[in-house]
Amino acid sequence: MIESIISLSYLVAVVLFIVGMRMLSHPDTARKGNGIALSGMILAIVASMLTPGLNNILLILIAMVVGTVGGLYFSKTVKMTAMPELVSFFNGMGGAAAALIGLVEYGTLPTSAVGQGIVLMVSLILGSVSFTGSLIAMGKLQGKIKDIQVNKAIAFIVFGIAIALSAYILYAGVPNSPLIYAVLVISLIYGLLFVYPIGGADMPVVISLLNALTGVTAATTGLLYDNMVMFMGGVLVGSAGIILTLLMAKAMNRSVANILFTSFGSASGTVATGSGEEQVAKEINLYDTAILLNYAQRVVVVPGYGLAVAQAQHAVHDLEKVLEEKGVELLYGIHPVAGRMPGHMNVLLAESDVPYDKLIEMDDINEKFSTTDVVMVIGANDVVNPAANDDPSSPIYGMPILEVNKAANVIVIKRGMSSGYAGIENPLFFEPKTRMLFGDAKKVLNGLVTEVKNM
Amino acid sequence: MEDILAYLIDNQQQIYIFILAVFVGVEVISKVPTVLHTPLMSGSNALSGVVIVGSIIVLGNTSSDNYIGLVLGFIAVVLATLNVVGGFAVTNRMLEMFKKKPAKK
Numbered sequence: 001m002i003e004s005i006i007s008l009s010y011l012v013a014v015v016l017f018i019v020g021m022r023m024l025s026h027p028d029t030a031r032k033g034n035g036i037a038l039s040g041m042i043l044a045i046v047a048s049m050l051t052p053g054l055n056n057i058l059l060i061l062i063a064m065v066v067g068t069v070g071g072l073y074f075s076k077t078v079k080m081t082a083m084p085e086l087v088s089f090f091n092g093m094g095g096a097a098a099a100l101i102g103l104v105e106y107g108t109l110p111t112s113a114v115g116q117g118i119v120l121m122v123s124l125i126l127g128s129v130s131f132t133g134s135l136i137a138m139g140k141l142q143g144k145i146k147d148i149q150v151n152k153a154i155a156f157i158v159f160g161i162a163i164a165l166s167a168y169i170l171y172a173g174v175p176n177s178p179l180i181y182a183v184l185v186i187s188l189i190y191g192l193l194f195v196y197p198i199g200g201a202d203m204p205v206v207i208s209l210l211n212a213l214t215g216v217t218a219a220t221t222g223l224l225y226d227n228m229v230m231f232m233g234g235v236l237v238g239s240a241g242i243i244l245t246l247l248m249a250k251a252m253n254r255s256v257a258n259i260l261f262t263s264f265g266s267a268s269g270t271v272a273t274g275s276g277e278e279q280v281a282k283e284i285n286l287y288d289t290a291i292l293l294n295y296a297q298r299v300v301v302v303p304g305y306g307l308a309v310a311q312a313q314h315a316v317h318d319l320e321k322v323l324e325e326k327g328v329e330l331l332y333g334i335h336p337v338a339g340r341m342p343g344h345m346n347v348l349l350a351e352s353d354v355p356y357d358k359l360i361e362m363d364d365i366n367e368k369f370s371t372t373d374v375v376m377v378i379g380a381n382d383v384v385n386p387a388a389n390d391d392p393s394s395p396i397y398g399m400p401i402l403e404v405n406k407a408a409n410v411i412v413i414k415r416g417m418s419s420g421y422a423g424i425e426n427p428l429f430f431e432p433k434t435r436m437l438f439g440d441a442k443k444v445l446n447g448l449v450t451e452v453k454n455m
Numbered sequence: 456m457e458d459i460l461a462y463l464i465d466n467q468q469q470i471y472i473f474i475l476a477v478f479v480g481v482e483v484i485s486k487v488p489t490v491l492h493t494p495l496m497s498g499s500n501a502l503s504g505v506v507i508v509g510s511i512i513v514l515g516n517t518s519s520d521n522y523i524g525l526v527l528g529f530i531a532v533v534l535a536t537l538n539v540v541g542g543f544a545v546t547n548r549m550l551e552m553f554k555k556k557p558a559k560k
Contacts, residue, residue, distance in 0.1 A: 017502055018479060024498045024546075025487045031550045034498055038543045041505065045539075048508040054515035056525065063514070063529050067536020074537075075544035086545055087497045090504075094538035098506045100531035101513050104524050108516075115462020208496045214503040221509045223469060231469065232476050233505035239480030240499050244492065251489050284489065291488045295553055 002050060009047035010229035016040025017233050021240060027291055028455070044229045088138040088207045091214050095130025098123050098217040099184065105224060106180050114170055116224060121166040123220040124180075125187045130213045132191030137207050140200045148196045152261065155193035162186040202259045205249045209256070212241025253280045281417065284435035286444070289411055290451030293319075296373035298329045300365060302402055305339050306379015306414065307441050308348050315445035316378065317352040322452045331358055333365035333375075333402050335383035362402060369406040377404060377412045377428075378441050385426045395424060410434040413444050494549040501542025507535035 017040045023033025049060070071090070078086045102124035109116060139145035166183050198206055215237025222230025249256045293299055301316060320330045332354065338345045346359055360368070369375065377384050387394035388401045404410050410433055417429070417436075428434055437444055463470070487495055514528030 017505075018483060021480075021495075021499065021502070022483045024495050025484045025491060027488065027491060027553050030491060030494060030553055031547065034494075034501075034543060034546045034550060037498060037502055041502070041507075041539055041543070044505060044508055045511070048511045051512060051515060054512070055519065056514055056517065056528075059525065059529055060511055060514050060532055063532035064536045067533045068540045070533075071537045071540030071542075072544055075541045075548060078545070080548075083497070083545060083549060084493060086541065087493075087500050090538045090541045090545070091500045093534040093541075094500070094504050094506055097504075097510050097531040097535035097538065100527045100534070101506065101509045104513050104517065104527045104531070107521075107524065113462075114458035115466070118459070118462075204493070204496075208492075211496055211500045211503060214506075215499065218503050218506045218509075219473075221506055223466070225509060225512060227508060227512070228472075230505050230508050232472065233502055235473055235476035236480045236483070237499045237503040237505075239477040240484045241480075241496075241503075243481050243484055244487070244496055244499070247487060248492050248496075251492065287486075288489045291490055295490075 002052060006047045006050055007228070009043050010227070013040040013044040013047070013229050014232040014236075016043065017236055021236065027295060044233075047229075082142070084204055084207060085138045085141045088134045088141065088203075088210070091207065091211050092131045092134030092138070094214045095127045095134060095210070095217060097127070098214065098221050099127030099131060099187075101221055102127060102224075103180065103184060117170045119220050119223050121170065121183070123217050123224065124183060125162055125166065125190075126213055126217040126220070128184055128187035129191040129194060130210050130217060132188045133195045133210050133213075134191075134207065136192055136195040137203050137210065140195070140198075141203050143200070145196075150193050150197045152197070155190065155197075158186060158190045158193055162190060198259060202252075202254065205245055205252065205254070205256065205259055208241060208245040208248050209260075212238050212245060215239075215241050251282065253282055281429045281434070281436045284411060284437050286437070286447045286451050289435075289437055290448055290455060292374050292409055292411070293323060293328065293376075293448065294326055294452055294455045296328055298331070298368070298372045299323060299374045299376065300331050300333045300360075300369065300372050300404075300407065302333045302335070302375060302377045302380050302384055302404060303338060303345050303349070304335075304378065304380020304383060305344075306381075308339055308344065308379070310379065310441035312378065312442035312445050313348045313352040313354075315442045315449070317349070317354050318449050319445050319452070320354065320358075322449050326452065326455070331360050331365065331368070333362070333369075333404075334359050335362050335380070335402050338380055338383050362400060366403050366406075369403055372407040374409045374411060375404040375407040377410065377414075378445070379413065381414075381426055382424070384428055385424070386428050386431075387424070387426070391427075404428070405431055405433070408433065411437055413437045413439070413441055415440060494546055497542060497546040497549060501539060501546055504535055504538035504542055507532065507539050510535045 016036050020033045020037025023029035102120050105120060162183055169177055169179050195206060215234045219231050219234025219238060222234055323330050334345050336342055382396060384402050384404045386405050388396045388399040405428055510531035514532050517524040517528050
């Protein structure tokens with residue numbers, strides 16, 4: 001009776017995991033999705049506590065209280081900017097837990113069970129790699145750990161030794177061999193070697209990959225116990241994690257293989273030797289832009305000559321109306337020489353009935369950028385070029401500009417990567433907070449109107 | 456070799472489930488906006504804390520004279536709980552940016 005209740009609870013928990021994760025991937029439902037996944041987890045934990053013949057209940061409860069207090073403390077006190085580090089830390093803890101399970105379970109395994117033995121070794125190795133890897137990733141994000149050049153070949157050899165050693169243990173079938181600790185230590189070292197040479201900027205992708213790895217470890221642990229909630233939950237996290245890793249790498253304009261298998265040193269070498277600066281601007285699509293706009297408090301549009309060329313003044317006014325309906329404040333930041341003549345933008349926007357009090361002069365809008373969530377630069381270039389402020393060698397150095405790079409996000413709507421009227425590169429496009437939305441201004445704005453309406 | 460084959464045959468059902476679960480995982484997050492990448496990573500990290508179930512069972516099955524087992528099991532439960540509680544709490548904090556203003560629909 002109790003066993004079937006436990007099994008059914010696990011089943012429900014798995015369904016809650018899936019639904020929760022689905023909801024987590026949409027902004028409107030994300031918070032609820034997190035709650036649903038949490039309720040699934042609580043259900044799974046309670047069910048596992050009911051397992052017949054469970055000893056040391058008091059010890060388990062004490063451990064859970066300690067973990068809960070610690071988890072809540074860390075998550076409440078961490079600064080918003082340090083979140084990814086903390087995620088990495090928590091991920092490492094999960095990996096460590098899985099490795100420890102493997103270690104404890106090894107002593108109780110019958111020597112004849114080769115299949116289970118393999119599963120156990122996989123848990124142990126992957127769990128350990130995930131543990132040390134995550135901690136290094138965390139250290140790198142904090143800037144405490146520098147990039148160290150590690151020969152990839154050495155790392156692979158270390159990994160190979162761990163596998164060979166565990167194969168030998170399984171083959172020899174000697175229980176309680178101290179060799180299992182050797183496998184543990186070597187796997188831990190591999191985790192270090194794996195993440196050390198990867199550059200700090202690529203850490204989010206690596207953390208996502210390690211997260212998927214912990215998922216796989218949870219799945220193998222589940223296999224060991226014939227426990228469906230661990231197995232399904234783990235596989236789910238594993239596969240979703242891999243996809244997420246690919247998506248993140250794509251958003252950063254990097255390939256996963258490139259991140260993992262190109263040594264950091266050689267990667268930076270190519271950038272330095274390339275003719276001019278081989279920086280890569282990051283792209284964004286309509287859907288992602290619409291979400292950013294929809295959840296912003298204040299959006300500032302910086303129009304330029306491109307807006308006039310595309311005749312997009314009506315489209316931008318439409319977007320303004322849709323966003324205001326959603327409670328977003330939209331202002332226009334007008335640079336005195338935006339366009340081809342002074343006042344060009346005011347005339348253009350007045351034509352499409354944009355209220356006059358929304359057109360903000362340069363000095364006033366510059367004060368507001370630090371509290372602006374999203375700046376949309378539409379067809380402007382030189383008037384937002386930060387080189388005018390910080391690069392004395394730039395031909396436009398000293399020109400007053402709209403300091404859009406003080407805002408939280410910058411979206412540049414442009415037809416292509418060409419430079420502006422002054423014919424100079426714009427470092428704004430390569431800043432980490434900047435995303436390029438390529439296309440004709442009118443088409444892009446109309447697309448955004450549709451996307452925001454559909455939110 | 457025969458042992459391994461036998462193990463695979465015994466666990467056929469798990470293999471089917473594995474394949475289906477992979478597709479579910481992929482399908483579930485097929486279209487994710489960039490702003491949700493980090494929260495989703497954090498959320499799925501919290502879910503990987505499901506090893507807590509294993510930790511509980513390990514500690515619960517350890518006999519009370521196996522001190523090494525008890526210590527390791529205890530640590531495993533603490534760490535897994537950290538993963539679960541911290542993971543969900545941090546995800547929730549990240550998602551607070553989406554809480555604002557009552558949506559007019």
